[in-house]
Amino acid sequence: MSITQQYLLDSYRARLHGEPGPPAPGRHDLGLLREVRDHRHFRAVVAGRPARGRLRRALAGRLRSLAHRARPRAS
Template sequence: MTAIEQYLMDTYRASQHGDPMPPPPGRDDVAVVRAARSYQQFRAVLDGGEARHPWRAALRRILTRPRPC
């Protein structure tokens, strides 16, 4: 059963029982990724490191890698 099928069954069941509707699948995915990244940066600071921004690190890798001629 796919996530969409399960969601449709859950919404039908919720409407029949008068319960609140469940959130659609994938709604909080971006928030979870952001929270994980923030926690990783927090742990880096607690371990005595530096909280690096992932975009800056990716940009630095792109700009400093040798280019083929």
């Protein structure tokens, strides 16, 4: 059963029982992603690590090391 079918079934059942319907699928996704990001920043600060820019710094360091390896050596 797909998410849409489950949502329609839950809405139908809620309407039969006079209850409020469920939230639409995907309605709270952005809020959830923001909460996860904020929690990861919080955990980084508590652990004494930089809260922002860690991924960019890690990727930049990896690119530098790959570029260093790819340089032709002068003989």
